[in-house]
Each structure stands twice: as C-alpha cells, then as structure tokens.
Amino acid sequence: MKNRTPDTAETAAGAGAGAGRRLPAHADLNLLRTFLAVYRAGTFTAAAPVLGLSQPTVTAQIRTLEQQTGRELFTRLPRGVEPTPLAHELAAQTAGPLDALAALEGGGPLAGPATPVHLAGPSELLCVRVLPALAHLAAGGVQLRVAQGLPEPLLEELRAGRHDLVIATRRPRGRALESVPLADEEYLLVAAPTWAERIAAHPQADDLCAALREVPLVTYAEDLPIVRRYWRTVFGKQLTSRAAVTVPNLYAVLSAVNAGAGVSVLPRSLCQEHLDSGRLALLHESEEPPLNTLFLVQRPGTDANPDVIRVRDTLQHAARDW
Template sequence: MEKQTLTAGEAPAPTAGGRQQLPPHADLNLLRTFLAVYRSGSFTAAAPRLGLSQPTVTAQIRTLEQQTGRELFTRLPRGVEPTPYAHELAGQIAGPLDALATLEDAGATAAPVHLAGPSELLCVRVLPALVPLVADGVQLRVTQGLPEPLLEEMRAGRHDLVITTRRPRGRALESVPLADEEYLLVASPVWADRVDEHAQADDLCAALRAVPMVTYAEDLPIVRRYWRSVFGKQLTARAAVTVPNLYAVLSAVNAGAGYSVLPRSLCQEYLDSGRLVLLHDPEEPPLNTLFLVQRPGADTNPDVLRVRDRLRQAARSW
C-alpha cells in the first residue's frame, strides 16, 4: 500500500475501508483547530492554545462541518462532546498532525507561559524570582486578579499557572502549597507613638479605637481575621479609608492615614527602614497559605515546568 504524506497545504488523503472521507483539500488550520477542541473538550479552552479568539474557533469548526457534511461536536452547557464521526476523524489526523507539529517546533522557542495571581504578590515576590528565566528566554504573560475569577479563567484554558490564597475546589485543578504569608499589624511611627501614649496603652484594642483604620475591602476580611485569631475578639471598628489594592493601603498607612494589617512581604522593607512600626508581635501571627495551581495539560510546554519549579524553589525563602 502506498504511504500517505501530509503537506502543509492539504488534509490527509481519503481512506479506504468505508470510513467517511475528508474533502480532498481540507484546510490544515481547520484540522488543527478541530483537534485542539477535540482534546480540550471546549471551544473556550482550545482558543488560547491556538492563539485564536473563541468566536474564531467556533467559526472554523462550523466551516469544517460544512466541508465534511457531518456534525463534529454536540454542544453542551459546559463544553462539547465529540460525535462518532469526530472520534473517527481524530483517529485519522492526530498522528500526522502531531508529527508535523514536532517538525515545526524543532528549534522553535516554547509558547509563552500564562501566569496569574494577586497583583501585590506578583510584583513583590513572583516576578523578581522569575527574572533569571526571562533572561534565559522564557516568555511570560501575566494577569492579576482575585482567586475565584482567576481559577475560573484557568478552567477555561486561559492560564497555565495561578497563585491563589484559596485551594481550588474539586480535583480538576492540581494544586500544591507554595508558602505561608504572615500578616502584621502596622502603622506609621506617629500613630505608633500615639498608641503608646494612650491612656489605655496596655489594651491595644482599646487604644486603636482612636486610630483610623485603612483596609482594602469594606467587610475588613484581613483585619477581622487578625482580631479574631490574635485577640480573640470581634472587631467593631469601621474603616476610615477603603481602597481595593494592598499597595494603596500600604501607601496610605505609610503616609500617616492610620493603621492596617498587611502581608509581611509587602511591608517588610518599610519596617526595616523605620517608615512603618509593628504595633503587635504575637507568638503566632495569622498565616495565609498560598497555593500554586497548574492547568491540566499545561506541562506540554516545558517552560511552564521551569516557571513552576522556579517558583517552588524561590518560595522556600518567602
């Protein structure tokens, strides 16, 4: 039997044995898109792998369905399910396309690593730790945001690695503890002196009632947790300043706006220089565990593994 070859301009040749045949000149890009959707289980997850928008992926699948005259996927509320013909088609083209991809990738640089996490942690810890990899040719595409939205975007295939303060639910996303972040009660030296001079200085909670509070959220999650775990009390004070960014909270506290509870990684430099003062030094300060989450299938990019391993190594000293 004569061996078939796959060139960059055409699809695999029709097969014998009664199987449904492809159009003789099916576009190779359409077949690549089909295989990415087939393997990822959704148009949305396939899009970033292909470097395309989700509407483009949908349009390409529709075109291939028109060319083959067969439905390829059954649309579900979350993702798609391959039809019997899609399984047959994937069996025909997967080997040749994978072999072609290997040839095209030989000597080429790896795809960018899509990394996401809290903005403050990215700036203070993560990006400085990854500088050697960037100098060695690793490409990074960094997104900042809150845990749940970032994890949902990862499930949709947008991110390779996410650093989050919450372990993802279920078993679909693999996560490992990365580091424990320590939280500190801090203020500027001026306010620290006023607390020391307060008539109830021996009762820190009472003394702090006369000091404005700065926080990043109206419900005061970090400060409330500190009060509950360290003082064993319910926090009753209201914030004087609320700004949804820990860097802005740090800036306000450093400028003398009041006190706050901040991650050590963010304020250690200010403590070392005397710009901020530690108001309380409990035996067991509150800790927040950081998790490193990896998208299933992301390890096909060797640079994802390099970034993952570098972060785990760097986090030992955080």
C-alpha cells in the same frame, strides 16, 4: 506539507487501543495538529494564530475530528474550552509523534512561535515575589502574559481557559482543579511611627485593642477581612471598629498607612522593607502570627506546554524562600 501521511497518522493516533478508543485509520494529520494546538492553548481563538488558520476553521476542524471519534473532545465554556478525559488521553498519545514530525520537517504549525504562559494572581504578590522570580525565564525566551485580580474571578477565568496558572489565596473548591501549597504568608499589625508613639502613650497602652479603638483603620475592603481575622486569631476578640479608609489593593493600603492614615494588617512580604527602614512600626509581636497559605493552581491540559512547566517549577522552587 501533505495533508495526509497514513503511516504516521496511524502511529500518532492509533496507540490508544488499551482504552478501547482508537481514532479512525484515515484521521487527517491536520486535524490532529489542530486538536493539539487547541488542547495546549485552551481556546480555539488562541490556537488559530499558532496554526495560521482562522478561528472558524479551527472550530470546524475540531468538530470534524469529534465526528470521527464519535466523542466530544472539549467542553465549550463561556471563555475557552476544557479538555474531556478522551482529549487528555488523545493528547498523551499524539503529542510526542506530532512534535517529532514537526521537528523532522523543520517547521510547521507545532514548531511555530512559543505559546505564551498565562499567569495570574494578586497584584502585590506578583510585583513583590512572582515577577522577580520569573525574570530569568523571560530573559531566556519564555513569553509571559500576566493578569491580576481576586481569587474567585481568577479561578473562574482559569476554568474558562484564560489562564494556565493562578496563584490563589485560597484552595479552589471541588476536585476539578488541582492545586499545591506554594507558601505561607505572614500578616503583621503596622502603623506609621507617629501613630505607634501615640498608641504607646495611650492611658490604656497595656490593652492594645482598647488603645487602637481611636486609631483609624485602613483596609482594602469595607468588611475588613484581613484585620478582622487578625483580631480574632491574635487577640481572640471580635473587631467592632469600622474602616476609616478603604482602597482597592494592598499597595494602596501600604501607601496610606505609611503616610500616616492609620493602622492596618499587611503581609510581611509587602511591608518588611518599610519596617527595616523605620518608615513603618510593628505594633504587636505575636507568638503565632496569622498565616495565609498561597496555592498554585494549574489548568488541566497545560502540561503539554513545556514553558508552563518551567514557570510552575520555578515558582515552586522560589517559594521555598518566601
């Protein structure tokens, strides 16, 4: 492929006159291809293999294009880059023509291997809900790179370009990241059947909070965030008990409670199967059980990757039945 095709370059890059920002007429197609690859990948490092270039070359080409435009295209972050408003504008102008050109040429960097979709969220939700919902996309050729973790670290990593989509248990702060409500997760107070029987036989069984004071608490964190919220929302009381067992994730909490370690509050999606089989017992039927809203957060600039859109839309559709 030739490095320059002036007519096509001007078509791809010169459509932004309405905003008063026009690339120089001599803009090199290779620079525009590199720009679009970085815009879609979110990092110089991830764009390099797609382009068949080294990371320093990608960095140098973006720097050259920024010199030609006289504006910064990407904000450099500790991990990855964040497109500037000019970059969003330039991507909208160039993506269609450059992709069409790559298709006509029957190859080229932009027509290479599909860019993986980087998705992250709570480990339990990923296993129970998310991965089953996306299985058909993986079978259809969508590449998924899945990570797990807590909301705030994952959102920071998304801002740094490490993830395209994050499922978070709280809405991200500020307006830099757009999010949409995905589903409401219901939380239940559960224990093994042996503990349920002992609680029912307690002299103060009519006062569940009093009966539970002697039952060990199992939670994923020392400060009992989920259990404290349940007590406050459902019973209107402050929880004074301390955790007997803390384990690092809700699957581990479920395992411990199922084995008889004590009582805990768990999302229905995680424990419903155990309730149906009788391995767990529901200790309290609340008229208005606590709900935690899940949010789907998308990194700016990832709309250009059609697989990100497929994953996003699939999750939103599947979440209607969660």
